Amino acid sequence: MKKFWTKYLKGTVIVRVEGEHAETFLNYCLNHNIHIWDIKRMKESELELHMFTDDALHIKKALRETGCRLRVIQKNGAPFIIRRMISRGGFIIGMMSFFVIVFLLSNMVWKIEVSGADPQTEHHLRKVVDELGIKRGKLLFRLPDPREVQYYVTEKMDEVTWVGVTLDGTTFKFKVVQKELPEEVKVSGPQNLIAKKKAFITDMFIEQGQPKVERNQLVQKGELLVSGYIGKDKNTRTVAAKGKVFGEVWYLTEVTLPLESTFETYTGNNMDKHYLSIFGKDIPIWGYGEVPYEHYQVLEEEKTFRMFKWELPISYLRRDVQESEQVVRKYTEKEAIGKAREMADEDMENQLDDESKIKSGKILHHTVDNGKVNVSMYYKVIENIVKEQPIIGGD
Template identity: 40%
Template sequence: MKNHWIEFYKGIVTVKASGRGTERFINQLTKHGILVWNVKRLGTHAITFKMKLADAKQIRSVARNSDCKIEFLQRLGLPFLMKRLLKNSGFLIGFTLFFMVIFLLSNMIWGIQINGANPATEYKISKELDKMGVKVGKLQFFVDDAESIQRKLTDQIEEITWVGIDLRGTTYHLQVVEKNEPEKLEYYSPRNLVAKKKAVIVQMFVEEGQPAVRINDHVKPGQLLVSGTIGTEDQPKIVPARGEILGETWYKTDVIFPLKTSFHVFNGNEKRRHFVKIGGLSIPIWGFGKNEFKQFETEENDKKLRFLKWELPISYISKTEREKEDVTKEYSKEEGLEMAKKLARTDIKNQVSDEAKIKGEKVLHHSIDNGKVKLSIHFQIIEDIAIEQPIIQGDSE
């Protein structure tokens, strides 16, 4: 008989038959359709053979008519293995539960240490981590990765400049750099303050030095604003001129804005998939089937699993596929002009300092050509126009 291994799943028994009619007994089994194999003779009046477990009930009736005595020597196959496992089920269940508990505990968050933050900032960080689900007792593969946590903390908490996150075993270690570091004392060398561009003076805040201009004066690039030389002609004293000189400056910018714009947006439809990755093999455990999205973006979160202090070559991967669609926005001429102005303001703000303010604006020219708004606009900006100019001995104002 070929492929005896198939019968292993149904059960196989090894039988010993002894008596004077062993040959007749084998023939009777064959006539009854009972399949036997590996028939071996043991001495003059005994044989052994293998047969299916399902036919074992019929063999006794055949043996009575053949003047043979039968004995079951060995039982093999899945039914007998299952029977043994059931006998030892308590040990098996206990071992399995123990392994699962250790595995879950090894992938749980057991500690969060925050270093470098004062108590108030540390409290805010703890509250924000709690909102994100990063807390003691939470499974690690159900929380965001370290990079996402770092980005969210930096965005949500104004008091911190930077936070580094390191997961060591079952503990998150956070190193925080706060913004409110003590200011370093600056050393100022002797200097003047001069104009960096053409402007009209609107306000002056001189901390040290001698003002050389007044409000409403027109100044040119390089013109002296605050002198670092004070005192009398007989007893001059050179100091580092300091202050803020606000002037009205002028900018012109040209922008082009299309009346018809196409862009991508997420429509709210998404499909989540979960995988267990062993080595290079990814095994899907939830979210089967292909999505029907024409366009989508995939966000993937990969969590390494651990057992005690060891990192296993097994990962839990969650993928979120978000559907996106193309949207075309058409603007009227009036809307296009307003959007062009906004774009021009943004362009100007990128050219000046954060403290500068837009005092006024005037459209010099605008037109609509080939579905685009072309705009030329003039801005009046209030900004600090002072820059430093070192004073070298022998220089004169």
């Protein structure tokens, strides 16, 4: 009673059985487990029936015993289709090569688009990209991924601030933001200069305006340094006060440093594992076996294959297993304080601009608790304390 859809895989034939007693043939089939179905009486002495190809080849004995003759009317099923296809080999080769060609063409660089760059920069960019091997006709999965390209290009080119790299199908798109060095033409209106922060004035260079403070004077935040009003009595007029006032400013910073810290470093031993990922299932191709390292980190790199504009659910996956090592670093209290001071110095330097410099720095006090050293640093810094304040309503 079952419908065997699998019978199409095995191959079936429609045969006509001719003989005086075709029923005996039926009974023979029943008794010898030969599967037959869809039996019809065609003529007085002829039955039409379906059976498997395999069986049809092994019933000579049955035919002899029952005195029937057999004629094949029709052949159905996969084996016959395959045989027919094989006999038309050119067709199959054509079909396969079509897919191969489409696959290859879909995974090729066809165009490199650059936007937002002037011709000179574009030329340079194209040259850099060319060095990377990104050329028309290159296969995509042999090229670095856009992120790497972006990193490399940004690194290589000084005249750009940022390069955005995207892979849009078969087109590499570069979006360039060029560095622009606008000339500072700041036409400032009348203004005073005031103190940015509380400081002890060490030096003054006034280009324009009337200084209101002197060297070695302590000024509070917001105090007037250079006035934009010049002239006396009736001849008073306002100008844009300009200049630099250097003052000694005090900073207090705190640095905390653990005496003992652990961190991971790579030992340099690594192991590559290659996979073919199909519908999210990773099938290893190369690099079997357990990872022989106790501590390790895995870096993944994935390349997706494309067909036309779609991404296939098949991708190539490389896992780079890097052996890592736990390193424990220990400081004595003295070392830790020294280190903390270095860190604080560096931190301070980073905060300051080019004009400023650290005059002196010293440790106010330090404490040790919970395996950490807390250091308070006191810095004297000489920096420009000028802040512009426009004069409103002045004339």
